[in-house]
Amino acid sequence: MTDARENTGVPVLDVRDLSVRFRMRGGRDIAAVTDARFSVAPGECLALVGESGCGKSVLASALLGLLPANATTTGSAVLGGDTDLLTADERTLARTVRGRRIGLVPQSPAAHLTPVRTVRSQLEESLRELTGVRGSVLREAAVVAAARASFPDGHLDRYPHELSGGLAQRAATALALIGDAPLLLADEPTTGLDRDLVERTVDELRRHTDEGRALLIITHDLAAAERIADRVAVMYAGRIVEIAGAPRFFGAPGPRHPYAKGLLDALPERDFAPIPGMPPELGALPDGCAFAARCAYADARCTGERPAFAADLACHHALTGRTHPLKEAADA
Amino acid sequence: MAETTLALPGRTTRRVRIVTSATIVVTVALAVLVVPPLAQLDQQAVDLANKLDPPSWAHPFGTDDVGRDLLLRCVYGLRVSLLVGLVAALTATVIGTAIGALAGAFGGWTDRVVMRVVDALSSVPHLLLGIFIVAMFRPGVWPVIVSVALTHWLSTARIVRSEVLSLRSRPFIDAAVSGGASRTRVIVRHLLPGVLPQAGLAAVLMVPHAMWHESALSFLGLGLPAHQASLGNLVQSARGSLLAGDWWPTLFPGLFLIIPTLALAGLAGAWRDRINPRRKSELML
Amino acid sequence: MLELTRITAGYDRRDPVVRDVSLHVAAGEAVGLLGPSGCGKSTLARVAALLHRPDAGTMTLDGTVIRGWRHRAPREQRTAVGVVFQQPRLSADPRLSLRELIAQPLRSTGRRREVPGRVAELAQLVGLSEELLERRPHAVSDGQLQRACLARALVLEPRLLICDEMTAMLDASTTAALVAVVERYRSESGAALLAVGHDRVLLERWCDRTVRWGERNAGPAERERVAAG
Numbered sequence: 001m002t003d004a005r006e007n008t009g010v011p012v013l014d015v016r017d018l019s020v021r022f023r024m025r026g027g028r029d030i031a032a033v034t035d036a037r038f039s040v041a042p043g044e045c046l047a048l049v050g051e052s053g054c055g056k057s058v059l060a061s062a063l064l065g066l067l068p069a070n071a072t073t074t075g076s077a078v079l080g081g082d083t084d085l086l087t088a089d090e091r092t093l094a095r096t097v098r099g100r101r102i103g104l105v106p107q108s109p110a111a112h113l114t115p116v117r118t119v120r121s122q123l124e125e126s127l128r129e130l131t132g133v134r135g136s137v138l139r140e141a142a143v144v145a146a147a148r149a150s151f152p153d154g155h156l157d158r159y160p161h162e163l164s165g166g167l168a169q170r171a172a173t174a175l176a177l178i179g180d181a182p183l184l185l186a187d188e189p190t191t192g193l194d195r196d197l198v199e200r201t202v203d204e205l206r207r208h209t210d211e212g213r214a215l216l217i218i219t220h221d222l223a224a225a226e227r228i229a230d231r232v233a234v235m236y237a238g239r240i241v242e243i244a245g246a247p248r249f250f251g252a253p254g255p256r257h258p259y260a261k262g263l264l265d266a267l268p269e270r271d272f273a274p275i276p277g278m279p280p281e282l283g284a285l286p287d288g289c290a291f292a293a294r295c296a297y298a299d300a301r302c303t304g305e306r307p308a309f310a311a312d313l314a315c316h317h318a319l320t321g322r323t324h325p326l327k328e329a330a331d332a
Numbered sequence: 333m334a335e336t337t338l339a340l341p342g343r344t345t346r347r348v349r350i351v352t353s354a355t356i357v358v359t360v361a362l363a364v365l366v367v368p369p370l371a372q373l374d375q376q377a378v379d380l381a382n383k384l385d386p387p388s389w390a391h392p393f394g395t396d397d398v399g400r401d402l403l404l405r406c407v408y409g410l411r412v413s414l415l416v417g418l419v420a421a422l423t424a425t426v427i428g429t430a431i432g433a434l435a436g437a438f439g440g441w442t443d444r445v446v447m448r449v450v451d452a453l454s455s456v457p458h459l460l461l462g463i464f465i466v467a468m469f470r471p472g473v474w475p476v477i478v479s480v481a482l483t484h485w486l487s488t489a490r491i492v493r494s495e496v497l498s499l500r501s502r503p504f505i506d507a508a509v510s511g512g513a514s515r516t517r518v519i520v521r522h523l524l525p526g527v528l529p530q531a532g533l534a535a536v537l538m539v540p541h542a543m544w545h546e547s548a549l550s551f552l553g554l555g556l557p558a559h560q561a562s563l564g565n566l567v568q569s570a571r572g573s574l575l576a577g578d579w580w581p582t583l584f585p586g587l588f589l590i591i592p593t594l595a596l597a598g599l600a601g602a603w604r605d606r607i608n609p610r611r612k613s614e615l616m617l
Numbered sequence: 618m619l620e621l622t623r624i625t626a627g628y629d630r631r632d633p634v635v636r637d638v639s640l641h642v643a644a645g646e647a648v649g650l651l652g653p654s655g656c657g658k659s660t661l662a663r664v665a666a667l668l669h670r671p672d673a674g675t676m677t678l679d680g681t682v683i684r685g686w687r688h689r690a691p692r693e694q695r696t697a698v699g700v701v702f703q704q705p706r707l708s709a710d711p712r713l714s715l716r717e718l719i720a721q722p723l724r725s726t727g728r729r730r731e732v733p734g735r736v737a738e739l740a741q742l743v744g745l746s747e748e749l750l751e752r753r754p755h756a757v758s759d760g761q762l763q764r765a766c767l768a769r770a771l772v773l774e775p776r777l778l779i780c781d782e783m784t785a786m787l788d789a790s791t792t793a794a795l796v797a798v799v800e801r802y803r804s805e806s807g808a809a810l811l812a813v814g815h816d817r818v819l820l821e822r823w824c825d826r827t828v829r830w831g832e833r834n835a836g837p838a839e840r841e842r843v844a845a846g
Contacts, residue, residue, distance in 0.1 A: 051788040053758040165654065191786070194653045194815040220788040223818075266789040268822040274794035278744065278761065503708035506668045507769065511722030512696040515688050522710055 010081035011039035012183045012214035013063075017075035018086070020055070020062050024070070030283045032058040034238045035075070037309060042182065045206065045215040047229035047246070049222060049263070051279060055238040056218045060187045062086065063216075064102065065093040080182065099130055100179040105186035105205065109172035113160040119146070119171045120156040123178070130179040149174035150204060166197045170204070177208065184208060186217040190224045202228045222267060226250045234260040237280055237290035243312040256318045259291045289316065346605065353598030360592045364411035384578050394580035397573055402566075402581060406588045409561040413589070416473060416562070417543035420480035424542070425535040427481065428488025433527065435489070436496025437519045447493070450486050458483045462545060463554055471557045476549055480542045488534045495527040529603075536600040540593035547589060563589045618644040618809040619665060619777055624674035626664050627657070633672055635660050640811075640828065642777070647803065647810040649820030652830025659703075662781040662813045666700040679776065696726060699775030703782035705762035709754040715765040716740075716750040722773045739768040743798050760791035767795055771802055778803070780812045784819070796823050 020033040033055045040046045048056050061067050063077055063085050077085040079101055088097065098104070106112035114122055123142040127133050133141045143153055151170040160168060169189065176184060186205060190198040198221065206228050209215040219225055225232060229246040234257060242257040255261045262275035277294040280286060286293070292302040297317040307314045379399035387394045393402035435446040453461070462479040469475035499505065500523065508518050543563070549555030550564025558565060563585045570581030619642040627633030634657035642648045652658045663669035664676065670686040677683065678694060685691075702708040709718055719739055720732045740750055743764040754762050763783065770778060778799060784792040800823075803810060814820050820827045 051758075051790065052760065052786070195817060196653070222789055263789055266793040268793070268816075268819040272793050272796070272822055274792075274797060275790045279758075503702040503704065504710045506663070506666075507700065507702070507708050507766070508710075508721060508725065509668060509687055510666055510695055510698065510700045511725050511769065511773065512692045513721070513725040514692075517725055525712055526710075 011041045013077065013079055013216065014039040014081075015063075015075070015077045018059070018062065018077055019074045020058050020067065021072045022068075022070055023072065024283070028283055031238050031285060032071075032282055033062065035309065036235075036240050038233050038240060038243060040183065040214040040216050042214050043209060043212050044230045045209045045217060045228050046231050046233060047225035048216065048218045048233045048235060048240075049220065049225050050235035051263075052220055053282075054235045054279065055282065056235050057187060059235075060185060060216075060218050063185065064098060064104065065090065099126070099176075099181065101181050101183065103176035103179060103181035103184045105173055105176045105184060105189045107188040107191055109168040110160055110163075110165070112172050113168065113175075115160050118157050118159055119151070119163070119174075122171075123156070123174060126175050126178045145178050146171075146174050148177050165193060166200060169193070169197070169201050173201075173204065173208075182213055184213050184215045186215065186219075188219055189217065190219060190221050195223075198224050199227060222264065234263070237285060238282055239290065239314060240309065241291070241314045254319070256313050257291075257315045258295045258297050258317065258319060261319060262294075289314075346602070349598050350602045353595040353602070356591060356595035357599060360410065360414070360595070363407055364414055367407050384573060384581075386578075387580055393584045394578075396566075396570065396581050402584055405561045405566055406563070406584050409563045409566050409585060410588050410592070412473070412556065412560060412562040413543045413546055413564070414539075414592070416476055416480070416546045417539045417541075420477045420484065420542040420546070421535050421538035423477065423481035424484035424538060425488050425531055428485035428534070429492050429524075429527070429531045431485065432489035432492030433496050433519060433524055436493040436500065437515070437523055439497075439500075443493070446489075450489055454486050458545070459548060462549060463552070466549060466554050471555065473556060473560075476546050476555050479549065480545045483545070484538055484542060488531060488538070491534055492527050492531055495530050496523050499523055499526045533600055533603050536596060536603065540596050543589065543593065618642050618646070618679060619811065620675075620677040621661070621665060622675045622677075624661065624664055624671045624676065626660050626669060626671035626674075628660075630672055635664070635671070637674075639674075640665075642809050642811055644776075645803075645807045645809055646826075647812065647824040649824035649827035650811060650813045650830060651817055651820050651827050652813075652815065654815055656830050658813050658830050659781050662700075662779050662811065665777075665811060666698050666779050667695050668700070692726065696722065696773045697775055698777045698779060699770035699773065700779045701763070701767050701770045701781065701783045703785050705759055705766050705786070706754065708766050709762055711754050714751055714753055715745060715757065715762075718754075718765050719750075719768045719772055722769060726773065735772055736768075739772055742771075742801070743768045744794065760787050763787060763791070763795065764798075767798060774806060775808060776806075777809045777811065780810070780814075782814050783812070785814065785816075792819070 015036055015038050018033060018036040019031070022030040022032055024030060036059060038046060048059065050056050058067070058071075062071075062073055065085060065088065067073065073086050075086065079085055079097065083092070083097065083101075085093070085097065113119070120142055123145050124138050127138060127141050127145060131141070142156070146153065146156055149170045151167065151174050155163065155167060160171070163171060184205070189205065190201055193201065202224050205215060205217065209228075215228075217225070217228060226246065232244055232246050232249045233240050234242045234255070236259050242255060242260050244255060244260075249255050249260070250264070255264060259275070265271040266274050275294055280290050280293070286303070288303040288305055289295070289298070289307050292298040295302065299316075302316050307316050379395070381399065382391075382395050383397055383399040385391055385395040385399070391401050391403065393406060396402055396405065431446060431450075435443040461483045465479040465482055466475045469478075505518060505522060508522055513521070546555055546562065547564030547567070550562050551568045553568065555564055556562045558569070566585035567582055570578075570585070574582050619640075621638065621640040623637050623639055624635055625633045625637055626635040638657075638661060640648070640650070640661070650658050650661070660669060664671050664686075667683065667686050667690045675682060678697065681694070683690065683694065713721070716736055719736050723729065723732050723735060736750070740747075745761065745764055745768070749757060749761060757765075763786075767783070780799065784795060787795070796819075799810065802808065810824065812820055812824055817827070
């Protein structure tokens, strides 16, 4: 899979060893993201999953250049093979990246829309800014833009508070699509939505991906990730611990990292059994594997030495061999 | 290896403002607390030979129309004005917080009646109401304090009431009710502590306000007795000499009123930034 | 245990969010109330927790007809029902440490002397360390704070626990952990549960039976579904 993608050319987003540190009062450092490495290709959806507080939202903010002043980033995040999002200045990010090359699908669409203006006027403003459409064509273009996100024309003259949660989400998606950005970034787009609405939202995002965009979706909702993603990246305590194809992650043979397996097993449709303990503090990470304290497989090596991220996995005890010995034998 | 750090705009300006304000407030506090007992000088000492002297080494602020040293008069005046301001602001804050908290916590009819009374009182100009109150007593420090306190609690009551109303609908109040907390406990343990920073801010902002009010009453001859040095009295008694071109007896008491006022407002501003930070958290996890 | 009969409730009398809804929870039973967001199920949960006075309808708790809500309800009635809300950030007094948060109901009911023992016991049950207990809400994660909020709801040993979207903001593992805590408490105490939520899979796994809330302003057929359960 990785090979096939590299053959098609440049990934839309290529993140290499991205780290984000927060300098807190009193000189304390918080390692919010450490050595994140992944890429997203056109027409592909990568889901970044993990518990709240594991650093996934910080990662998204870093990609958009929206970190607060006390944050420091290292590494690179190259967009379209030419722009490093981490070194680009605010002017470049504002004028050529946000909206034009990265479309943001926000977490709470109702808060993302301007409350005092109708959906139509917000769509028209974005069209004017991003595509330069003017005059009589503008009205038509707004209707087309709304239709792309399945937002009904009849509701264009409504204000955000008059929309249901689902329609507000579509309005926000329509805005994100206007610049025809090759990369869509969706930060927890389904938090607090009902299951039906989650599925509709996710299916629509999938449709936009199938049109050839790359989609990076950040979520703690594993069911949503399963429905939409081609590949899954699991984040724990600021590090990506596993990247896997979605079918083999959610189906057979299942995740290789014990944390990822624990997260899946906690789902009510599976074992509904929690992972014991709680994640470590990002300000006081252990020297070894951050998951060792909660891991059934951990041994002296795990607590002493941090596993390297190699072959899309950071673990001393890849699970596949143990839990699916037959499958492994068959593959060999 | 790329590093991105953004400077927080205005941080230096804010720091300079806080340091300057704090320095002034501390200096003023020391001056009015320490100078009178230590100086052993008589602020009432009349020296008719040197009346209305311009500023000099012997009298840095000059002398007044009966030859009293103006620097000393200003320090004593500030002492009285500050005392009146502090006590009045504190009293007004206590009254306003209590009434606002009751109105907000009980809601319904209590709230409606109390807030209509507040509206009615607010519609009368403060100074007029204040004059009416001092006129009922003999001139002195306490009538002025009562007058200022009774006219200044209204805005605090409004602020506290709206804060309490917004806190009251939070789930943590529901949780307290469900946990068996009595009405009094909800107000005292959960609502009041939540509004204290706002009430404290209102109190600090009110001190200069109260000082000006006292000065205005004294200037009108309704505040402190004329022989007692207060900033208002000093400006009032110097009015005549201003027409004769003698500027110092009005300028220095005026500055003594304005500068501490601005410094207190500066400190209050810093406090406000602290309780309503523009950025909610340094870390966006 | 809990009997809600033809309850109408809301924040505007002309347009109540809950219209004529009935719901029954037997002693020791776990009932899931399933419905889309904004349908009024949280309002119904607040009525059942004695926190919101309904405009019409009757409620009985343990066979006693409820005559007053909030402070008009006797303390014994209020504390018989424990409640956990959706957003832990809003349900915790920001000035209190997690330890004080959990201890509040004991202090409110004059059981101050039990504080150290009960808090330690509950902290262990929900998995909060001594170090975390000393922190204030802004210094812990949503999941840790919700653990403390659950401990607070259990500290007075309620006979009925109401969980209003308790896990909507949480990840799968924390969700499973909190549900396990609730179930352990219920198996030891025999308490009943009303779990309100929009996740069908979760509620069906968790509860003895689930009741589906109809679309808002639904016809009588929908209403019967809620009533019949």
